[in-house]
Amino acid sequence: MRDVAIIGVGMTHFGELWSQGIRDMFAEAALKAMDNAGIEKIDSLYVGCMSSGLYTKQEHLGSVMADYIGQRGIPAMRVESACASGGMAVRAAYLEVASGMSDIVMAGGVEKMWDADDGSAILATAADQEYEAYNGVTFPGLYAMMARAYMHRYGLTLEELAMPSVFSHKHAVNNPNAQYPYILDVNGVLKSSMVADPLRLMECSPITDGAAAVILCPLEIAKNFTKNPVKIKGIGSATGPIALHNHDDLTRLDAVRLAAERAYKMAGANHSDISLVEVHDCFSIAQIIVAEELGFFDYGKGGKAIAEGQGSYGGKVVINSSGGLKAKGHPVGATGVAQIIEIVEQLQGRAGKRQVENIKLGMTQNMGGSGGSSVVHILEAV
Amino acid sequence: MRDVAIIGVGMTHFGELWSQGIRDMFAEAALKAMDNAGIEKIDSLYVGCMSSGLYTKQEHLGSVMADYIGQRGIPAMRVESACASGGMAVRAAYLEVASGMSDIVMAGGVEKMWDADDGSAILATAADQEYEAYNGVTFPGLYAMMARAYMHRYGLTLEELAMPSVFSHKHAVNNPNAQYPYILDVNGVLKSSMVADPLRLMECSPITDGAAAVILCPLEIAKNFTKNPVKIKGIGSATGPIALHNHDDLTRLDAVRLAAERAYKMAGANHSDISLVEVHDCFSIAQIIVAEELGFFDYGKGGKAIAEGQGSYGGKVVINSSGGLKAKGHPVGATGVAQIIEIVEQLQGRAGKRQVENIKLGMTQNMGGSGGSSVVHILEAV
Numbered sequence: 001m002r003d004v005a006i007i008g009v010g011m012t013h014f015g016e017l018w019s020q021g022i023r024d025m026f027a028e029a030a031l032k033a034m035d036n037a038g039i040e041k042i043d044s045l046y047v048g049c050m051s052s053g054l055y056t057k058q059e060h061l062g063s064v065m066a067d068y069i070g071q072r073g074i075p076a077m078r079v080e081s082a083c084a085s086g087g088m089a090v091r092a093a094y095l096e097v098a099s100g101m102s103d104i105v106m107a108g109g110v111e112k113m114w115d116a117d118d119g120s121a122i123l124a125t126a127a128d129q130e131y132e133a134y135n136g137v138t139f140p141g142l143y144a145m146m147a148r149a150y151m152h153r154y155g156l157t158l159e160e161l162a163m164p165s166v167f168s169h170k171h172a173v174n175n176p177n178a179q180y181p182y183i184l185d186v187n188g189v190l191k192s193s194m195v196a197d198p199l200r201l202m203e204c205s206p207i208t209d210g211a212a213a214v215i216l217c218p219l220e221i222a223k224n225f226t227k228n229p230v231k232i233k234g235i236g237s238a239t240g241p242i243a244l245h246n247h248d249d250l251t252r253l254d255a256v257r258l259a260a261e262r263a264y265k266m267a268g269a270n271h272s273d274i275s276l277v278e279v280h281d282c283f284s285i286a287q288i289i290v291a292e293e294l295g296f297f298d299y300g301k302g303g304k305a306i307a308e309g310q311g312s313y314g315g316k317v318v319i320n321s322s323g324g325l326k327a328k329g330h331p332v333g334a335t336g337v338a339q340i341i342e343i344v345e346q347l348q349g350r351a352g353k354r355q356v357e358n359i360k361l362g363m364t365q366n367m368g369g370s371g372g373s374s375v376v377h378i379l380e381a382v
Numbered sequence: 383m384r385d386v387a388i389i390g391v392g393m394t395h396f397g398e399l400w401s402q403g404i405r406d407m408f409a410e411a412a413l414k415a416m417d418n419a420g421i422e423k424i425d426s427l428y429v430g431c432m433s434s435g436l437y438t439k440q441e442h443l444g445s446v447m448a449d450y451i452g453q454r455g456i457p458a459m460r461v462e463s464a465c466a467s468g469g470m471a472v473r474a475a476y477l478e479v480a481s482g483m484s485d486i487v488m489a490g491g492v493e494k495m496w497d498a499d500d501g502s503a504i505l506a507t508a509a510d511q512e513y514e515a516y517n518g519v520t521f522p523g524l525y526a527m528m529a530r531a532y533m534h535r536y537g538l539t540l541e542e543l544a545m546p547s548v549f550s551h552k553h554a555v556n557n558p559n560a561q562y563p564y565i566l567d568v569n570g571v572l573k574s575s576m577v578a579d580p581l582r583l584m585e586c587s588p589i590t591d592g593a594a595a596v597i598l599c600p601l602e603i604a605k606n607f608t609k610n611p612v613k614i615k616g617i618g619s620a621t622g623p624i625a626l627h628n629h630d631d632l633t634r635l636d637a638v639r640l641a642a643e644r645a646y647k648m649a650g651a652n653h654s655d656i657s658l659v660e661v662h663d664c665f666s667i668a669q670i671i672v673a674e675e676l677g678f679f680d681y682g683k684g685g686k687a688i689a690e691g692q693g694s695y696g697g698k699v700v701i702n703s704s705g706g707l708k709a710k711g712h713p714v715g716a717t718g719v720a721q722i723i724e725i726v727e728q729l730q731g732r733a734g735k736r737q738v739e740n741i742k743l744g745m746t747q748n749m750g751g752s753g754g755s756s757v758v759h760i761l762e763a764v
């Protein structure tokens with residue numbers, strides 16, 4: 001396989017983008033990424049999107065977006081793996097470059113969520129429709145069961161469960177693209193409305209419009225485009241049970257662990273080499289369990305460690321310097337790509353007040369459903 | 383890039399499969415393909431599907447299907463490019479094997495269409511939602527405009543326009559998996575109800591449930607699994623305008639021509655090397671224009687040539703020995719994979735009464751929308 005690098009990134013603001021349709025948002029992110037890479041032409045396009053059919057009645061996004069960004073004629077396809085669609089689009093683009101089929105490939109992601117009036121039902125199509133969604137459970141309910149199981153087994157308190165959100169908001173204050181860049185304290189979390197006991201509104205990622213795009217090329221030509229390309233050093237992807245009731249253990253996410261093992265193996269690295277990580281904190285409990293599955297904390301120890309600040313600046317590893325899904329926002333198809341962008345900008349020293357110092361390697365972890373799929377990338381400055 | 387071969391194929395019957403849900407159908411095709419390849423484990427999975435969200439309220443098919451075929455843990459994603467989703471899933475699987483990332487990769491496709499009561503509106507999400515579908519045009523209307531333009535310019539008669547359907551049904555009689563394996567004569571076409579003038583019901587592909595799957599591996603190990611693997615000798619993929627009104631010429635499909643040029647170049651072949659081809663005859667006029675774009679007939683000559691039998695046994699090239707989308711059926715996400723299966727079985731000499739003799743190379747052409755995307759594969763027995 002050829003080594004692959006990222007040479008350009010671009011994204012929209014994340015939030016309620018009432019004045020932009022799905023193609024406007026994607027075009028903004030894509031053209032920013034091309035501008036960042038200094039290119040006017042790409043060879044192939046992957047568009048990560050969970051459910052443009054249900055959200056906007058528009059499938060066939062590969063064709064739509066290739067056309068609207070002025071690249072009509074190139075190969076293009078949509079990639080879908082629920083909320084991991086963006087990360088999987090990057091993986092697919094990686095394979096196209098690594099194989100030698102194409103040189104300059106864009107991986108983008110987009111979701112236009114605010115125009116739909118049945119957002120929770122649409123998101124629930126990422127769960128097991130026949131055994132979960134049809135019977136009325138949506139994702140807050142599924143993750144609430146995971147949270148209850150974790151609290152019961154490991155003695156996590158409600159105050160500790162609230163802390164991932166507190167840190168995410170603290171980080172987001174310094175992210176100009178974040179949907180909710182404001183300080184939130186533990187009382188703010190605990191006084192927010194209950195969504196699915198024990199998860200309160202401020203422990204759930206929001207509904208978000210947004211798009212993000214990155215440009216990949218062979219590492220050997222990357223410096224023709226930018227003085228500081230970022231190498232994709234490891235990729236791991238895995239599936240888990242589509243339904244929560246088929247998890248062997250409600251406090252574990254097997255797909256995350258498997259994906260991380262594969263990425264670490266490919267990169268020749270382990271968790272101690274990672275300085276910062278963007279994790280898929282769709283709910284507060286997800287950040288905790290994921291951080292454990294990635295190896296940063298022992299099982300049952302992640303909740304308390306994060307509450308003590310071990311997942312923030314000066315801690316063991318900086319988790320979600322961008323603000324994460326909770327505070328930066330979660331336009332589901334764009335999230336995995338935006339995670340990559342955060343790590344790229346950090347590795348390039350362009351993260352402003354969010355900058356993490358002395359980074360060795362950066363990592364992203366993107367997830368679909370209640371652990372039905374996950375994809376992990378390990379990135380390195382070159 | 384590593385050379386890649388197909389070592390196993392499997393599909394369901396195409397038709398109204400009221401007793402099978404989307405996962406049952408996919409599992410049947412997938413397990414048949416694994417059985418055909420003599421394997422019990424795959425390394426990665428691609429699922430081509432256009433719109434499981436709108437048809438069945440189930441996204442995240444990579445995870446669902448990996449789980450339901452007993453392969454939980456492997457990487458899996460859904461690929462979508464409207465009605466070209468199946469062909470693009472094969473392309474994505476090809477890249478994963480060619481790159482060296484994985485050895486044994488399944489590309490499947492599925493669509494469960496009969497359960498939905500607004501099928502035409504769902505299919506129209508493959509067109510330009512904002513400029514076409516929102517204003518009421520669906521695919522029969524779009525292709526009817528192409529047919530009228532072609533008839534006007536080249537003098538094609540209604541009787542000639544009907545002939546692709548006549549030959550498709552003649553071929554389908556010998557296909558045990560076909561939805562409509564019966565003889566249809568030109569009067570049967572011309573007396574069927576009008577859908578969108580000049581296209582009548584018997585010139586439109588049907589609503590179909592079905593699934594198909596193929597197994598890919600590096601060519602160098604393919605004979606460990608089967609004595610007659612089929613090499614993927616060329617792949618070409620391209621996009622065109624998402625909206626019909628942006629075509630430079632209503633009688634042309636630029637994405638098909640571009641995809642074919644790329645596939646021919648990669649294979650070191652041209653149309654005269656192709657003995658049989660499965661084309662995307664979503665409507666009678668599509669078969670004619672596609673056959674021209676692939677190089678088999680000059681522009682404006684394809685309609686009359688096909689009407690004279692040049693696209694059937696004994697003619698210039700056998701088009702749609704399977705019966706094609708019109709008579710075999712068109713479960714949109716599965717179609718591109720099923721096209722590959724027809725060519726594989728022909729190259730292996732397993733096509734029974736449909737067998738084409740003395741095949742040099744076989745070809746498939748899968749298309750999304752009104753030419754918004756297309757993907758072409760060239761296959762060779764090894």
